[in-house]
Amino acid sequence: MIIEDEILVLKEVRYNDNDKILHTLSKNNGKIQVLSRGCRKNKSPLINISQIMAYSKCQLYAGRDMYILNSGELLDNFYNIRSNITAFLHGTYILELLNYISQENDVDGKAYDMTIRLFQILNFIEDNESKIANIISVYELKLISMLGYRPQIKECVLCGEKLNSKLSYFFNIKDGGIQCIRCIHNNNCVNINTGGYDISYKNIILLNNILMSKLDDESIINEIGDDMNLLIKKYLFYHIGKSDFTTLKLLNKADKGN
Ligand SMILES: [Zn+2]
Incomplete structure (x- = not known):
């Protein structure tokens, strides 16, 4: 056939x-x-x-x-990527990532279309490390959400209370969402996983905006900092169960100028 x-x-x-x-x-x-x-x-x-x-x-x-x-x-064939070392390394990392996760997960047509769009963007982007890294973060968060791990950021995963700018929050990677400071302090239940990362109210809003936006929305891309890039990678790697991508090591080397 x-x-x-x-x-x-x-x-x-x-x-x-x-x-x-x-x-x-x-x-x-x-x-x-x-x-x-x-x-x-x-x-x-x-x-x-x-x-x-x-x-x-x-x-x-x-x-x-x-x-x-x-x-x-x-x-x-996204020919221009080959003359932009930063875009090339990030692009090959995405190929390696997809090759790994598509063995374990059902990567559907929507994720496929988003991947093609990412390569179209990388093909014409300037060689700018932070801009490219931020677009990759947007892609990673959208991808992991499409795989069924959309983080819960509109309310506390423990008490369910709506996001409130007056409270402090932690982002819990394992539970996939935010936990309010009240729950962390009042928590007497040893079974509740409380290992979270500090996250600012601004960054919680940013996570939500990333999920709602296009891949290359400049106003979102410019808001993303190193802390957010790191958090998204940690979240992605935890849920796919792998972090040692060969191309990522090359990327980190290139970053340090070696
Ligand atoms: Zn709570």
């Missing part, structure tokens, strides 16, 4: 003499592995669509163990 789908190549693995196995995220079928036969030959019509970061519309033959790439049309 031949199906048509859009795919984004997350990872390419050399196979046989001239083939590749592509780990891809597809728009309609989640994560799929695709065998691209002969794509390493110079004249192969599949050469462009069988590269990492390639985004294309493909005809796929559904084989017994994996899909086989029949033909396809390249929609974009």
